[in-house]
Amino acid sequence: MDAMPHPATVLEIASTHVAAARWGRGIAHLSAFAAEPLPDGAIVPSATQQNISDQDAVRSAIRSVLSRVPGQGQDAALLIPDAVIRVFILPFESFPRRADEALPLLRWRLKKSLPFDAEEAVVSWMRQSGRDGKIEIVAAVARQKISREYESAAEAEGIAAGVVQSSTLATLPMLDPRGATLLARMSGRNLTTVIVRGQMLCVYRSTELGIETDLRQPQAVFDEVFPALAFYQDTWGERVEQLRVAGFGAGEESLLEMLGREIGCQAEPLGTVSELSPEAKSLVAQGLESLVGWQLNRGA
Numbered sequence: 001m002d003a004m005p006h007p008a009t010v011l012e013i014a015s016t017h018v019a020a021a022r023w024g025r026g027i028a029h030l031s032a033f034a035a036e037p038l039p040d041g042a043i044v045p046s047a048t049q050q051n052i053s054d055q056d057a058v059r060s061a062i063r064s065v066l067s068r069v070p071g072q073g074q075d076a077a078l079l080i081p082d083a084v085i086r087v088f089i090l091p092f093e094s095f096p097r098r099a100d101e102a103l104p105l106l107r108w109r110l111k112k113s114l115p116f117d118a119e120e121a122v123v124s125w126m127r128q129s130g131r132d133g134k135i136e137i138v139a140a141v142a143r144q145k146i147s148r149e150y151e152s153a154a155e156a157e158g159i160a161a162g163v164v165q166s167s168t169l170a171t172l173p174m175l176d177p178r179g180a181t182l183l184a185r186m187s188g189r190n191l192t193t194v195i196v197r198g199q200m201l202c203v204y205r206s207t208e209l210g211i212e213t214d215l216r217q218p219q220a221v222f223d224e225v226f227p228a229l230a231f232y233q234d235t236w237g238e239r240v241e242q243l244r245v246a247g248f249g250a251g252e253e254s255l256l257e258m259l260g261r262e263i264g265c266q267a268e269p270l271g272t273v274s275e276l277s278p279e280a281k282s283l284v285a286q287g288l289e290s291l292v293g294w295q296l297n298r299g300a
Contacts, residue, residue, distance in 0.1 A: 007162050009069065009076040010294045011062070013150050014167065015043045015188035018061035020069040020076075021283065021291040030279040034068035035288060036061040045081035045190060045208075047142070048115050052149050062157045075162030077170070079290050080150045082192045085142045085166040087204040088113065092135045095127065106139055116143045122164075128200050131236060138201050140169065168192040168206070171246070171289050173296035174270055179241035180232070182263070183270065184225050185289075186247035191221065193228040195240060202236065203228045218251070218258035229263065239264065246270040246289050 008031075011020045019035035038061055042054035052058050090109060096102045106125060107118040114121060122144045130136035142164075151161045168185050172194065175181045180197045189210075195203035205228045209220075233239060243265050248255050252269060260267030271284035271292070280292045 005075070005162050006297065007075045007077050009071040009074060009159070010079065010170075010291050011065070011076050011154060011159060012079040012167055012288070012290055013043070013058065013062070013081075013153065014038075014079075015045050015081055015190075017287075018058065018065055019288050019291060020065040021288070021295075022069050022071050023295045030277070030283075032069045033283060033288070033291065034065040035286065036064045043081070045083035045188065047084055047086060047146065049146075050149070051081075051084065051146060052153060055153070058153050059156055062153060062159075066157055066159065074160070076154070076159045077163040077165065077294055078150060078154055078159075078161035079165055079167045079170050079294065080147065081190065082166045082168050082187060082206045083190050083208055084146055084150075085140050085169075086114065087166070087169065087201075087206070088137075088139045088141065089130075089201060089204065090137045090139060091130060092137060095135050095137055106137070110139065110141060114141065120144055122147055130200070136200075140166065165294075167290040168194060170297065171270070171293035172196060172201075174284075174289060174293045175244060176242060180236070180238065181242040181244060182225070182229065182232075182240045182265075184221065184243070184245045184259070185270070191224050193225050195228060195232045197236070203232050218255045221248075221255055222259060222262055225259070241265055243267040244270040246284075247287060 009022045017035055017037050021033035022031040024031050039057050042057040043052055045051055106123050111118045120143050121141050123139060123141050125137050125139040128136050128138060147164055154161055175183060175196055177198050183194045185192050190208050192206040207224055240263060243259055243263055245256060256267040270289055271281060283292050
């Protein structure tokens with residue numbers, strides 16, 4: 001992720017809000033930020049179906065935050081809901097270096113795993129060394145016409161999306177690279193569970209929870225997190241060392257206590273154990289951790 005362009009302005013369009021920030025040099029220099037809530041149902045994140053149902057409300061929120069964050073007319077990083085972008089970790093014996101050879105291979109490999117035609121997909125990928133040194137490709141995939149909904153909404157208000165990324169992928173640089181860390185992050189009704197080990201992405205699981213799921217009950221969250229945890233332990237033969245959570249609001253304390261006990265590791269809210277500036281910590285406290293993670297992507 002460090003190899004991608006890194007616009008100073010970052011715009012997040014989530015199911016619950018629109019937020020933007022503009023950073024100076026380094027995580028300690030937050031030039032401006034703004035956030036606006038969205039009405040219920042204005043955006044319904046989906047990998048296959050129309051997402052933006054209330055164009056006026058979304059564009060109004062984008063216009064409002066950009067009026068308070070300088071840099072209009074420039075490229076920006078556009079962060080969109082996790083449910084839109086599918087993430088796969090694929091093992092390969094060998095993998096082409098040339099993009100014109102790699103892309104057809106990835107489309108063929110992903111064909112049976114996508115809920116839409118692979119030819120409709122926008123695909124981005126990066127290499128990593130998997131367990132035992134084997135090649136792994138981390139592929140982020142979205143249906144083009146769905147990602148274009150978000151890009152078009154931003155473009156209508158004068159912002160060109162130089163980079164499009166899911167909000168949780170943008171958040172990952174906030175995790176401690178030492179040892180294996182599990183992140184459980186809620187956004188709207190979508191729960192994304194990620195396990196990283198050093199610089200490696202080992203597990204990525206994103207699930208839309210049903211309206212009957214009571215997020216005030218830690219057991220309901222643990223039931224969703226457990227498959228990712230079990231897969232990691234079976235694959236790597238070791239336990240997760242750290243747990244971080246974000247997006248759970250008032251129920252976060254009891255969730256941390258329960259998950260930490262069940263998993264048997266240190267459990268903390270995301271951001272409390274990072275060396276962040278007061279401004280960055282303020283954004284995390286407001287549920288805008290992806291804006292902070294995006295700035296950390298550049299190694300600042």
